[in-house]
Amino acid sequence: MSTLLLGGKDVRKLLNMTEVMEAVEQAFRYWALGKATMPAKAYLVLEHGDFRAMPAALPGCVGMKWVNVHPGNPALGLPTIMALLIYSDPATGYPLAVMDATEITAYRTGATAAIASKYLARQDARTLGIIGAGRQAHTQLAAHALVFPLRQINVFDLSPATTEKFIRSFPDYPVRGTSLEEAAASDIVCTVTPARAPFLKKKWLAPGAHINAIGADAEGKEELEPDILKEAVIVVDDLGQASAAGEVNVPLRKGIISLGNIYGTLGDIITGRKKGRQDSRTVTVFDSTGVAIEDVAVARFIYEKAKQAGGYPSLDIVEG
Numbered sequence: 001m002s003t004l005l006l007g008g009k010d011v012r013k014l015l016n017m018t019e020v021m022e023a024v025e026q027a028f029r030y031w032a033l034g035k036a037t038m039p040a041k042a043y044l045v046l047e048h049g050d051f052r053a054m055p056a057a058l059p060g061c062v063g064m065k066w067v068n069v070h071p072g073n074p075a076l077g078l079p080t081i082m083a084l085l086i087y088s089d090p091a092t093g094y095p096l097a098v099m100d101a102t103e104i105t106a107y108r109t110g111a112t113a114a115i116a117s118k119y120l121a122r123q124d125a126r127t128l129g130i131i132g133a134g135r136q137a138h139t140q141l142a143a144h145a146l147v148f149p150l151r152q153i154n155v156f157d158l159s160p161a162t163t164e165k166f167i168r169s170f171p172d173y174p175v176r177g178t179s180l181e182e183a184a185a186s187d188i189v190c191t192v193t194p195a196r197a198p199f200l201k202k203k204w205l206a207p208g209a210h211i212n213a214i215g216a217d218a219e220g221k222e223e224l225e226p227d228i229l230k231e232a233v234i235v236v237d238d239l240g241q242a243s244a245a246g247e248v249n250v251p252l253r254k255g256i257i258s259l260g261n262i263y264g265t266l267g268d269i270i271t272g273r274k275k276g277r278q279d280s281r282t283v284t285v286f287d288s289t290g291v292a293i294e295d296v297a298v299a300r301f302i303y304e305k306a307k308q309a310g311g312y313p314s315l316d317i318v319e320g
Helices: 008-014 017-032 102-120 135-144 160-169 180-184 226-231 239-245 249-254 266-270 292-309
Strands: 003-006 042-045 050-058 061-069 081-088 095-100 127-131 152-156 175-177 188-191 210-213 233-236 262-265 284-287
Touching: 003 008, 003 292, 008 095, 008 102, 008 292, 017 102, 017 135, 017 266, 017 292, 050 292, 061 102, 061 292, 081 102, 081 292, 095 102, 095 292, 102 135, 102 210, 102 233, 102 266, 102 284, 102 292, 127 135, 127 180, 135 160, 135 188, 152 160, 152 180, 160 175, 226 249, 233 239, 233 266, 239 249, 239 262, 262 266
Parallel strands: 003 095, 127 152, 127 188, 152 175, 188 210, 210 284, 233 262, 233 284
Antiparallel strands: 042 050, 050 061, 061 081, 081 095
């Protein structure tokens, strides 16, 4: 056997948002039904950023992602988030592939949010607000456009240049730069920032808005005014991880909300154990911390497509 080595360009050629969404939704279904294994994400915090080790197993596949978050990287010409994934044979442990997972991370994050919106947003949602116009914002739009016939995409970023770059990246979509308040007033709001203090205010939200809170993925980070969470229907990707490092982590620690405020997990909604949106006026929040089942599910189809395509570099581990 040999180990496929898939660089960033290789992975990008094989990624397809429709396939990513299908794989991720099935992964959450497996997780909710007890057919997946996923230990808690391990954090290694350093001076300039942090690293996370994220292992998971789904039926027929297993892998681990090593991913960093370094907020100062853009000033150095590097992505804030970079990742590598080892994809293994669950029967023998043999490393079937080592692949760049930076784009996998971006794609699966956008896909997961759009899946949450499919179940939790109003079906007549036509406006998408994106707050934070970096790399993650691109896949938020790409995934949501597959689910909703978007009439308008409202984008806000602290950097006007970043906003303009985002707009130029989507010439065929009705994207416009707006104020923070205008972006927050959209039917679906995606927050993708590194904020450590709440900035999204309840008074800006439209009745029945759905929020995908993406940026809070480590202890101490938060983007939403706590008053939003006190009244919203809150759905998380994983309860333990969200409680420790998601949008709800600070309000829980401060006693502003309790675990009783959390309605359920995305897997609960997907499998029908709990209902999704039930009326047109309640605000819903999806707390997306990013879980390893998403990455391994995507790695599986990337590996299978790479095998079929052939021609990728390989490393013979057994022969050394």
